[in-house]
Amino acid sequence: MPDNIKKILVVGLGSMGLGIAESLLRSGYQVYGQDKSSTQIEKFKKHGGINTDIPYDKIDVVVIVVLNEIQTRDILFGKDALSKKLKANSLVMVCTTVSPKFAKEMDILCQSESLLYLDAPISGGSKKSSEGKLSYMISGDKKALAIAKPILEATSEMVFEFGETVGSGSAMKAVNQMLAGIHIAAMAEAITFGISQGIEPQKFLEVISKCAGTSWMLENRAPHIIDNDYSPKSSINIWPKDLGIVLDIAKNANFAAPLTAVALQQFVSAAGSGLGNEDDAAVAKIYARNAGIQLPQNKT
Numbered sequence: 001m002p003d004n005i006k007k008i009l010v011v012g013l014g015s016m017g018l019g020i021a022e023s024l025l026r027s028g029y030q031v032y033g034q035d036k037s038s039t040q041i042e043k044f045k046k047h048g049g050i051n052t053d054i055p056y057d058k059i060d061v062v063v064i065v066v067l068n069e070i071q072t073r074d075i076l077f078g079k080d081a082l083s084k085k086l087k088a089n090s091l092v093m094v095c096t097t098v099s100p101k102f103a104k105e106m107d108i109l110c111q112s113e114s115l116l117y118l119d120a121p122i123s124g125g126s127k128k129s130s131e132g133k134l135s136y137m138i139s140g141d142k143k144a145l146a147i148a149k150p151i152l153e154a155t156s157e158m159v160f161e162f163g164e165t166v167g168s169g170s171a172m173k174a175v176n177q178m179l180a181g182i183h184i185a186a187m188a189e190a191i192t193f194g195i196s197q198g199i200e201p202q203k204f205l206e207v208i209s210k211c212a213g214t215s216w217m218l219e220n221r222a223p224h225i226i227d228n229d230y231s232p233k234s235s236i237n238i239w240p241k242d243l244g245i246v247l248d249i250a251k252n253a254n255f256a257a258p259l260t261a262v263a264l265q266q267f268v269s270a271a272g273s274g275l276g277n278e279d280d281a282a283v284a285k286i287y288a289r290n291a292g293i294q295l296p297q298n299k300t
Helices: 015-026 038-046 069-077 100-112 125-131 142-155 168-196 201-208 216-226 238-252 258-275 280-291
Strands: 007-011 030-034 061-064 091-094 116-119 134-140 156-161
Touching: 007 015, 015 030, 015 038, 015 125, 015 134, 015 142, 061 069, 061 142, 069 100, 091 100, 091 142, 100 116, 100 168, 116 142, 116 168, 125 134, 134 142, 134 168, 142 156, 168 201, 168 216, 168 238, 168 258, 168 280, 201 216, 216 280, 238 258, 238 280, 258 280
Parallel strands: 007 030, 007 061, 061 091, 091 116, 134 156
Antiparallel strands: 116 134
16 A cells, blocks of 8 residues: 555445445555445445545545446535535546546546546456456546556456547447447347247357357356346336436547437437346336246246
């Protein structure tokens, strides 16, 4: 642990934020945390995190891992603005999936408050987060990156740098989310199509995982369907937001993204059917319902 970083605040202790906080605690940092969920706060405290009497004026780095741009803006510049409480030259490291335009706006606003900003979207899921093996897509000022280096080392296995232009990391994350969302929807479509043809879901996974049609998302999410386990490792609700960001970026670039649009509609349909808080593999339930077929029922 470097001497120049004493105290870190993690805002957003969901599956990804909690994993980041756990990794930082294992590395010896003094980690404070905030979240709206008392359940997540208790999990955080069990690992040694601190939730009370946060010394904002002594915090060196803030890591923000919340749902969306609205929450990020509110945390930094809303009614109880965190930006007004931090000391000059504190680092604000935003891991939330946001648009490049939003990241640039936050950077400018942080500069006006004498704060450093790092565009730091993440990928890897809850398991890799808890293991300290995330992938980061980083863009921002060299000074901000230098301060963040030990935090990145404690929480990641891969760090991809995209230069000093804030927003470039978020642009790369949008590309990743485009593929990830499409692949989850494609997996759901394929496994339910297989069921409609009499193919057992377990056999589907056994075969496809060894064939050209596989993907990381297929191999990771299909077991959730097979096990009838929709406890949210990554929820349905994430995808209308993330794919919405992708399509907004595409629209501004006059870029057609028809596959993304179709995948988005499946997640919107799932959220509208009350599945929003379930694992994103639950999008398969929409395909199954429309086809009149039954997904595996017995949780193993």
